[in-house]
Amino acid sequence: MGPLRRRLQPPLIHMNPVLRLLAVIVAVHLCVACKSSPVAELDSADGTWTAAANMLHPPFSSWGDGGRAEGFEVDIVESAAARSGVKVEWVELPFAELLGAVESGEVDIAVSTIGITDDRKTRVAFSAPYYETQIVALVRLDSPAVNLAGLDGLVIGADRSTTSYTAAKAQWPNNEIVESATEGSTWPQMVASGVIDVFVVDASDQERLESISGIQLRRITEPISAEYFGVAMRKGAPEMMASVNHAVERLSPSVGQ
Numbered sequence: 001m002g003p004l005r006r007r008l009q010p011p012l013i014h015m016n017p018v019l020r021l022l023a024v025i026v027a028v029h030l031c032v033a034c035k036s037s038p039v040a041e042l043d044s045a046d047g048t049w050t051a052a053a054n055m056l057h058p059p060f061s062s063w064g065d066g067g068r069a070e071g072f073e074v075d076i077v078e079s080a081a082a083r084s085g086v087k088v089e090w091v092e093l094p095f096a097e098l099l100g101a102v103e104s105g106e107v108d109i110a111v112s113t114i115g116i117t118d119d120r121k122t123r124v125a126f127s128a129p130y131y132e133t134q135i136v137a138l139v140r141l142d143s144p145a146v147n148l149a150g151l152d153g154l155v156i157g158a159d160r161s162t163t164s165y166t167a168a169k170a171q172w173p174n175n176e177i178v179e180s181a182t183e184g185s186t187w188p189q190m191v192a193s194g195v196i197d198v199f200v201v202d203a204s205d206q207e208r209l210e211s212i213s214g215i216q217l218r219r220i221t222e223p224i225s226a227e228y229f230g231v232a233m234r235k236g237a238p239e240m241m242a243s244v245n246h247a248v249e250r251l252s253p254s255v256g257q
Contacts, residue, residue, distance in 0.1 A: 048087045049240070051077050051109040052102075054095045057208065060113050060131075060229075063092075073111035076130060076231060076251055080243040096161035099124055102232050108240065109233050113204060115163035116230040125235045127244045129228035130252040133204040135167045137224060138217040140191055145198075147222050151175075154197035157187055167224045168200040188215040202227050228255070 053061040053073065064070035069090040081088045093101055098110040102124045116126045137151060145151050148171060156172055158165040160179035168177055178196050181187050187199045192215045199217065201209065210216055231244050248255075 047085070048089055049077070049081055049084075049109055050089050050091060050107045051111065052091050052093045052098055052107040053110065053112045054098065055092045055112075056095075057113050057205070060204075061111050072251075073113075073130075073229075073231070076244065076247045077109055077111060079247040079251065080240070083246060084239060084243045095159075099232060102234050105234060107234075108237070109231060109244075111231055113202065113229050114232050115202070115227045117163055117166070120232070124232045125237070125241060126230035126232055127241065128248045129230050129255050130248045131204070131229040132255050133202050133227045133229070134223035135164050135200060135225045135227050136203045136206070137220040138188070138191065138199045138201065138206060139197065139220065141216065141218050143197070143218065145220060148220060148224065151198050151220070155195075156198045156200060157181070157190055157196035158200040162201075163227060164200045164202060171224050186213040186215075188213040188217055191215075191217055200224065 051069075053069070055062050055069070057071070057073075059071050061069065061071040061073040074090070078088050091107065093107075093110075095112055098112060098114065099120060101107045102110045110124075113131075114120075116129060120126070137148060137156075139145055139151075145154075152172060153175060154172075155176045155178065156168050157178045158168040159181075165177070165179065168175075178190075181190060182195065185193075185195075186209060187196075187201070188209055190196045191199050203219070203223075206217070206219065231248070233240055233244065
């Protein structure tokens with residue numbers, strides 16, 4: 001992997017926030033400034049955690065006014081860092097490179113609505129889950145499909161590096177699955193134009209993608225599977241893990257219970 005890509009005036013993405021997070025985020029911003037007892041020793045020799053995100057998922061993580069990282073995931077990481085007495089340096093990476101950067105030691109922490117899976121646990125360490133959602137199938141508004149079985153034999157779209165792709169492969173092993181969006185097109189546009197029949201994604205990202213594309217899709221009511229987001233960390237950093245889990249427990253105490 002090449003050098004880390006740092007932000008150069010990224011455009012702000014405007015969207016309506018995920019409603020179920022609004023109350024939590026308000027509470028988080030009130031709490032982040034609060035300090036608790038630091039842990040005995042630091043995980044980073046220079047007193048800094050390097051945290052990476054693709055910065056495309058408000059209200060979870062994105063660039064805000066003044067080029068500051070903001071969002072619910074950012075608040076968790078920075079609250080944990082304050083507890084450990086360290087600073088956080090945020091860098092931007094594509095989603096597909098986040099876990100590799102953590103695994104190789106290029107960064108200490110990664111967030112961006114990363115689903116916790118057994119396979120990913122072999123590569124990185126995960127915090128306790130901080131958010132629960134579902135992996136869902138999206139179709140055109142005029143699609144006759146009413147359940148997952150009605151999507152058998154159709155062309156499915158799902159990003160190759162995501163848990164949505166794994167879930168789609170498991171749900172429809174014999175369907176054709178397109179692994180990446182056509183250059184210059186969004187997934188909703190590909191559904192609307194008939195390039196694919198179904199788009200599989202975690203439910204928390206549907207509104208953002210529809211806002212970007214200007215295309216509304218219909219969600220099949222029956223979910224494909226549950227999904228839990230966690231903070232990905234390099235292995236062998238127990239103090240970091242303890243501080244992040246403390247922040248998760250304080251800010252998302254009921255998730256996964």
